[in-house]
Amino acid sequence: MTLDVGGVLTLPPVDELLRSHGLPAMAEAMLVAHHAAVTVEDGLLAQRGDEAVDGFGAERHAYYRAFAAAMGAPHDALVRVVDALAEMAIREMPWTLAAPGALQVIADLNSAEVPVAIVSNSNGTVEAQLRDMGICQRGPGPLPHVAAVIDSAIVGVRKPHPQIFDPALDALGVDRHSVVHVGDTVAFDVAAALAAGITPIHYDASGTCTGDHAHITRLAKLVTLVDARS
DSSP states (O other), rough: OEOOOBBTTOSSOHHHHHHHTTTTHHHHHHHHHHHHHHHHHHHHHHHTTTOOOOOOHHHHHHHHHHHHHHTTOOOHHHHHHHHHHHHHHHHHHHOOOOOOOOOHHHHHHHHHOOEEEEEEEEEEEOOHHHHHHSSSSESSSOOOSSEEEHHHHHOOOOOOOOGGGGGHHHHHHHHHGGOEEEEEIIIIIHHHHHHHEEEEEEEHHHHHHOSEEEESSSSGGGGHHHHHHO
């Protein structure tokens, strides 16, 4: 199995900003808002057809607005949340809030003897970030372990390009047709997995995606789903 990071294991650290405007900043609400906003972004990206997808254009701005709106932000707070998220992207700030279930899911997969690798579009810091957050580490040690942490900035290729999965598959040592990839986007995760010959599982806690592919709404369902698939 391969796992994405942002929107699966981590969330953006905008909790204090939300609270400053009297908005709920519970991780579960933020996760649902993120996935609802991703559905908006995915829909806009799909309209671009075969054009290059970089994740930093007008579609990402639409994501920011949808996220803020889903959190219940009034107009003045909506603008501030949008600006904060945009600034994080420009500065390549890591998402440092653990998503619901993130601190348990890899341990559960380890217990079920499911080999795991991380595959993330990131800025070169994702391995250290996951270790510092106590989510996982590469190789044996005190934290749940993964076979590899593939960071796009280090390997030089980003999802949706399928080649990003190659080093993860090498580390896992399994046939690609037996691998599932769990991510929060259609345009990047589902598309890349399909192109790589890997089965995608779309993590959508909001339940708003209607695409013709497998979905989960809770990370805790992963072990059960993989066991059933096996």
